Amino acid sequence: MKKPADEVQTFINLFELVEVFLWSVSTMANIIVLVKQVPDTNARIVLSGDRVDLSAVKKVMSPYDEFAVETALQHREASGGEVTAVTVGGAGADKVLKDAKAIGVDKIVRIDCDSSLDSNALQSILASVVSSLGAEVVYCGKSAADTGAGSTGPGLAERLGWASVSHTTSVAFGDQLSVVTPASGGNARVTVPLPAVISCDKGDIKVRKPNVKGIMQAKKAQVDVHAVDAPASTVSIVSHSMPPAKPAGKSYQGGEAAAEVAQLLRDEANVI
Amino acid sequence: MSETIVIAEIVKGVVHPTTSELITAAHALGSQPVVIVPCADAGVADAAAQFSGASKIIAAKSDVFSNYDAAGWAAALDAVTPAGIIVTSASPQSKDMAARLAARRGISVVQDVVKIEGGNLTSPIYSGKAMQTVSLSGDAVVTVRPNVFDASGNDGSGEVSVVDTTGNVATAVQEFMARASSRLDVAEANIIVSGGRGMGSPANFSHLEAIADTIGAAVGASRAAVDTWDDIPHSMQVGQTGKTVNPNLYIAVGISGAIQHLAGMRSSKYIVAINKDADAPIFQHADYGIVATWEEALPVLQSSLAAMMA
Numbered sequence: 001m002k003k004p005a006d007e008v009q010t011f012i013n014l015f016e017l018v019e020v021f022l023w024s025v026s027t028m029a030n031i032i033v034l035v036k037q038v039p040d041t042n043a044r045i046v047l048s049g050d051r052v053d054l055s056a057v058k059k060v061m062s063p064y065d066e067f068a069v070e071t072a073l074q075h076r077e078a079s080g081g082e083v084t085a086v087t088v089g090g091a092g093a094d095k096v097l098k099d100a101k102a103i104g105v106d107k108i109v110r111i112d113c114d115s116s117l118d119s120n121a122l123q124s125i126l127a128s129v130v131s132s133l134g135a136e137v138v139y140c141g142k143s144a145a146d147t148g149a150g151s152t153g154p155g156l157a158e159r160l161g162w163a164s165v166s167h168t169t170s171v172a173f174g175d176q177l178s179v180v181t182p183a184s185g186g187n188a189r190v191t192v193p194l195p196a197v198i199s200c201d202k203g204d205i206k207v208r209k210p211n212v213k214g215i216m217q218a219k220k221a222q223v224d225v226h227a228v229d230a231p232a233s234t235v236s237i238v239s240h241s242m243p244p245a246k247p248a249g250k251s252y253q254g255g256e257a258a259a260e261v262a263q264l265l266r267d268e269a270n271v272i
Numbered sequence: 273m274s275e276t277i278v279i280a281e282i283v284k285g286v287v288h289p290t291t292s293e294l295i296t297a298a299h300a301l302g303s304q305p306v307v308i309v310p311c312a313d314a315g316v317a318d319a320a321a322q323f324s325g326a327s328k329i330i331a332a333k334s335d336v337f338s339n340y341d342a343a344g345w346a347a348a349l350d351a352v353t354p355a356g357i358i359v360t361s362a363s364p365q366s367k368d369m370a371a372r373l374a375a376r377r378g379i380s381v382v383q384d385v386v387k388i389e390g391g392n393l394t395s396p397i398y399s400g401k402a403m404q405t406v407s408l409s410g411d412a413v414v415t416v417r418p419n420v421f422d423a424s425g426n427d428g429s430g431e432v433s434v435v436d437t438t439g440n441v442a443t444a445v446q447e448f449m450a451r452a453s454s455r456l457d458v459a460e461a462n463i464i465v466s467g468g469r470g471m472g473s474p475a476n477f478s479h480l481e482a483i484a485d486t487i488g489a490a491v492g493a494s495r496a497a498v499d500t501w502d503d504i505p506h507s508m509q510v511g512q513t514g515k516t517v518n519p520n521l522y523i524a525v526g527i528s529g530a531i532q533h534l535a536g537m538r539s540s541k542y543i544v545a546i547n548k549d550a551d552a553p554i555f556q557h558a559d560y561g562i563v564a565t566w567e568e569a570l571p572v573l574q575s576s577l578a579a580m581m582a
């Protein structure tokens with residue numbers, strides 16, 4: 001039989017536990033990472049009529065998004081909390097979310113939208129998703145391998161009224177972030193208050209690969225699919241085309257030709 | 273008809289010459305543009321007055337513009353920029369600012385435009401493997417690749433008016449970390465000399481550095497070079513997972529020309545390739561291709577360029 005004093009002690013321990021729990025909740029971060037499915041960068045891009053035809057192309061996570069996922073996971077490891085990967089795309093894009101899950105994100109969300117969106121429409125959708133999920137930080141790629149634009153991170157931040165830094169090569173976590181980003185003549189270490197959107201470049205970090213357990217978990221994982229009314233786009237695609245063929249250049253044999261090429265660079269190309 | 277606005281390209285606190293290409297692009301889109309010069313000191317804007325083809329020049333003056341902060345710049349520029357189509361440079365910083373400014377106005381941004389024809393805009397997609405042409409049915413912010421449009425000329429005599437503006441800066445610079453070498457960064461350079469795995473060892477990059485110093489170029493590298501040799505930092509990498517560059521001249525030495533490397537440099541105005549393998553894919557993109565080892569070709573190139581520069 002327990003003595004009353006023991007019960008008091010148990011109660012106090014419980015109380016302490018709850019307190020520790022509440023304290024950790026307050027510092028834990030709600031982290032969102034944006035991932036996009038794009039054609040494999042090795043893939044040949046072909047046209048069908050005046051539109052690109054991606055039907056035969058293998059799709060992968062956009063390369064810089066891998067760095068965004070890695071940074072998000074490191075943030076979770078530093079502060080606790082949860083990482084939610086979000087994509088806007090059709091059902092085929094579930095694959096990129098499962099890839100993120102296999103690497104270690106906690107939740108995966110797809111905004112169901114298969115049509116092509118301009119930056120305004122995409123960012124409006126993302127802003128409302130981020131607001132409804134609630135997050136202190138969003139990581140994304142510095143640019144997607146298909147658009148090459150680099151618009152989403154800064155544009156989303158502006159819509160949310162958040163800070164943003166793009167092209168970051170290193171992120172240190174705390175109540176605020178401390179990031180490294182290019183500045184003229186070198187790099188700058190910059191303090192970023194939260195909430196913020198960080199667009200990740202390839203830095204010195206190594207991205208982790210999925211392990212067997214992760215892959216098994218990803219197989220079973222449920223994608224949380226949200227419907228959305230996409231706002232009308234004011235930028236419409238007129239056509240796709242192949243890059244203009246470059247006229248065949250001049251070709252030379254042997255190192256001595258470098259003298260002639262140097263002359264041509266000055267006299268013909270006017271670039272020296 | 274809505275107005276056309278150019279936001280001047282500012283590099284190290286001064287108006288960059290490519291601003292005049294933006295004026296040409298603005299004409300192609302609509303009308304004589306208003307040129308807005310973000311500056312901490314209004315005197316900076318005088319340099320924009322020489323460009324031909326601007327309707328007027330506004331020095332947007334604010335301390336915000338002393339250091340780049342996306343939120344602060346977008347707010348301060350938004351306050352002084354009339355409604356209309358806004359044209360700015362497709363440099364990394366301006367693309368970032370353009371995206372924030374567009375979002376602030378609830379309009380779209382079209383990045384990396386290389387052609388404007390009949391109101392339609394064309395940009396590379398899939399890392400330059402295809403082109404996309406779009407039309408606009410409203411205002412937008414448009415970024416234009418440097419070294420693509422002609423300069424508008426230098427016989428302008430625009431008056432500069434000064435307007436004070438401000439915005440809330442969100443981030444704070446703790447420290448600048450200057451590059452170890454004083455050489456240009458590939459992202460800032462008009463000429464780039466790049467080496468690949470074919471250079472054999474990182475020590476051999478000294479030959480590329482000598483040429484770069486002779487003609488005021490930056491030194492770049494392929495990913496194979498960056499991944500193989502610790503002495504070649506990632507900041508030098510050109511390509512898909514490195515930097516996208518649009519220099520006037522790109523000299524590729526011992527680089528095979530993999531699709532991911534081409535992604536970062538194929539839009540260079542002139543490309544020189546030096547490679548010992550006549551079948552290397554880089555030659556298909558070279559204006560001047562030299563089939564030779566670098567050991568043979570670089571000393572000749574170096575001495576010819578040195579003689580020309582002397």
Ligand SMILES: Cc1cc2nc3c(=O)[nH]c(=O)nc-3n(C[C@H](O)[C@H](O)[C@H](O)COP(=O)(O)OP(=O)(O)OC[C@H]3O[C@@H](n4cnc5c(N)ncnc54)[C@H](O)[C@@H]3O)c2cc1C
Pocket residue numbers: 041063467468469470471493494495496497509510511512513514515525526527528529530531532533536546547548549552564565566567
């Ligand atoms: C997702 C992804 C992203 C990538 N991103 C990039 C990127 O950003 N940038 C990038 O560059 N690559 C990137 N790559 C790698 C790319 O596919 C190639 O592996 C890489 O570009 C090859 O580099 P290289 O041309 O230096 O080496 P190699 O392909 O090995 O070519 C070396 C060349 O040097 C020549 N050579 C050898 N000796 C001499 C000599 N003495 N004189 C003259 N020529 C000589 C050879 O003939 C050969 O053509 C990426 C790959 C993937 C999958």
Ligand SMILES: Nc1ncnc2c1ncn2[C@@H]1O[C@H](COP(=O)(O)O)[C@@H](O)[C@H]1O
Pocket residue numbers: 034035036062064065068086087088089122139140141142143144145147148149150151152153
């Ligand atoms: N449809 C999308 N779904 C999820 N994330 C996206 C989407 N489009 C862009 N992003 C994110 O924004 C980054 C930059 O994209 P972009 O602005 O198109 O260059 C990408 O690397 C992704 O992280």
